[in-house]
Amino acid sequence: MHYSWESQEAFDLWHEGVMQALGIPHANKNLSSGRVDKKAQWTLSYTILNVTKDNILYAKVEDEIAQQFPDNLGEQYDYQFEFEI
Amino acid sequence: MSLVPWGIWASSGGGGVPAFLSSAPLWLDASDSATITQSDGSVSQWNNKGTLENFVQDSGSLQPLTGSATINGLNAIQFSADIMGASTASDWAFLNNGETYFFAIVLRTPTDKFVNFATQSASAGVGAQFLLGNYYTFFRIFRGVGGSYINVDLGDGAVGTSAIIYSGLSDADSATASEKAQLRINDGSASTNSNNVSPSTSDPGYAFRIGLEDSDLLGDLGEVIIVSGEDATETNRQLVENYLNAKWSVF
Numbered sequence: 425m426h427y428s429w430e431s432q433e434a435f436d437l438w439h440e441g442v443m444q445a446l447g448i449p450h451a452n453k454n455l456s457s458g459r460v461d462k463k464a465q466w467t468l469s470y471t472i473l474n475v476t477k478d479n480i481l482y483a484k485v486e487d488e489i490a491q492q493f494p495d496n497l498g499e500q501y502d503y504q505f506e507f508e509i
Numbered sequence: 510m511s512l513v514p515w516g517i518w519a520s521s522g523g524g525g526v527p528a529f530l531s532s533a534p535l536w537l538d539a540s541d542s543a544t545i546t547q548s549d550g551s552v553s554q555w556n557n558k559g560t561l562e563n564f565v566q567d568s569g570s571l572q573p574l575t576g577s578a579t580i581n582g583l584n585a586i587q588f589s590a591d592i593m594g595a596s597t598a599s600d601w602a603f604l605n606n607g608e609t610y611f612f613a614i615v616l617r618t619p620t621d622k623f624v625n626f627a628t629q630s631a632s633a634g635v636g637a638q639f640l641l642g643n644y645y646t647f648f649r650i651f652r653g654v655g656g657s658y659i660n661v662d663l664g665d666g667a668v669g670t671s672a673i674i675y676s677g678l679s680d681a682d683s684a685t686a687s688e689k690a691q692l693r694i695n696d697g698s699a700s701t702n703s704n705n706v707s708p709s710t711s712d713p714g715y716a717f718r719i720g721l722e723d724s725d726l727l728g729d730l731g732e733v734i735i736v737s738g739e740d741a742t743e744t745n746r747q748l749v750e751n752y753l754n755a756k757w758s759v760f
Contacts, residue, residue, distance in 0.1 A: 446569065448569065450548065452546045452547055452548040452553045452554070453546065453547060453548060454542075454543065454545070454546055455542040455543070455545040455546070455547050455575060455576075456542040456543035456545075457543070461546050461554075464546040464553065464554045465546065465553040465554040465563075465565035465566070465567055466553070466567060467548060467551070467567060467568070467569050467572070468567040469567065469568045469569070470568065470569045470570055471568055471569070471570035471571070472568050472570075472571065483570070484570045484571060484590055485570060486570055489570070
């Protein structure tokens with residue numbers, strides 16, 4: 425699901441709360457060894473704010489995260505990817 | 510089928526791991542857990558067993574999942590509007606600068622969705638793209654906005670509960686214009702290139718990525734392979750297809 429915000433600041437207000445709750449940034453574990461691999465890619469953000477041609481600010485938010493963190497969450501945004509043939 | 514460490518199978522026509530894969534530019538294998546870095550099943554890094562970069566995603570909501578989907582009992586990476594990418598565009602310029610290569614991908618795509626492998630978007634010009642799924646099955650290399658050097662279209666691809674092996678050969682140097690690319694599904698008959706213009710020699714605008722920014726892609730990936738240079742022959746494409754089919758039991 426995608427959500428839209430009126431401004432970068434409004435997005436940051438929501439996103440910073442989610443980051444803190446999820447402990448981001450954090451290192452990740454190798455699936456085979458189960459050990460943290462500090463050299464591998466860290467998780468640095470929860471989501472990324474994108475801008476449409478119409479200047480709509482939106483980001484992908486997973487449903488469980490949207491349910492857990494409804495405060496300051498933007499409006500649901502019906503993003504439709506349009507592939508150019 | 511039990512997991513077997515890669516590299517110890519003999520190269521053969523019977524489905525073993527071809528020896529040249531370890532020197533291929535790209536070899537992503539979801540069944541090899543040692544190549545996957547994750548947190549609670551969200552994949553932040555998928556190591557390339559080939560020679561070029563690893564694929565990464567540092568944003569949690571865009572990380573695909575491991576441990577949630579299998580193909581033939583082997584782990585697959587489940588994409589749900591997620592993106593993984595390599596970071597150095599120049600590494601992947603060979604995909605659109607006229608070099609011969611082939612790709613082979615084990616993929617299961619649900620209804621109405623697709624999976625996009627690209628170095629550039631259609632609107633932005635130079636780049637290469639494999640667009641595989643229900644709506645479209647394309648293999649093409651952009652020359653510039655509004656034109657393409659190679660454009661192979663199989664039409665609507667198959668979707669559903671079964672995995673598919675998509676493979677294609679780009680033979681830019683030795684083939685005739687109409688033969689410069691082929692695209693196959695599950696070793697079916699090949700559709701060939703429909704364009705004949707000069708290839709671009711420019712770098713792609715993006716580094717290579719699975720999924721474009723903003724794209725809504727769904728699918729379970731088992732293995733992604735790109736072989737280039739002298740190893741990129743039709744014989745070797747068939748060897749890779751045999752290896753993938755023996756492992757993932759696709760067709």
